[in-house]
Amino acid sequence: MIISPCISICRTDPKTGYCYGCGRSNDEKKIWKAEDTTDDWKDNNIKEIRSRLTGWQLESFNESYEYKIQNGISLFKKKLLNE
Structure with missing residues (x-):
């Protein structure tokens, strides 16, 4: 099972249409939730997400996703629970 790339920072960039946190489009988020979505598609989407993100955004995503x-x-959720 491949874990969703959502890292709980859910805001969409109005210019690109990608989430600032996970780098996915709204359509990709819907596909992730579909029961018939394959692990191959999810694995490829993770690779695509990482190719979209750069600099601190990529570092933050990688750290939080791992x-x-x-x-x-x-x-992010861990921090909320500790406050």
């Missing part, structure tokens, strides 16, 4: 994979929660 944390989510290992701990089941994004760094």
Whole structure:
């Protein structure tokens, strides 16, 4: 099972249409939720997301996504729980 790339920073860039947090379009978010979406599609989408993001945004995504994979929660949500 491939974990959703959502890192709980859900704001869409009006210029590109991509989420500032995970780099997905609204259509991609819908595809992720569909029961018939394959792991191959999800794996390819993760690669595509990483190719869209650069600099601090890519670093932040990678750090939070890896944390989510290992701990089941994004760094943003972890911070909210600790406040």
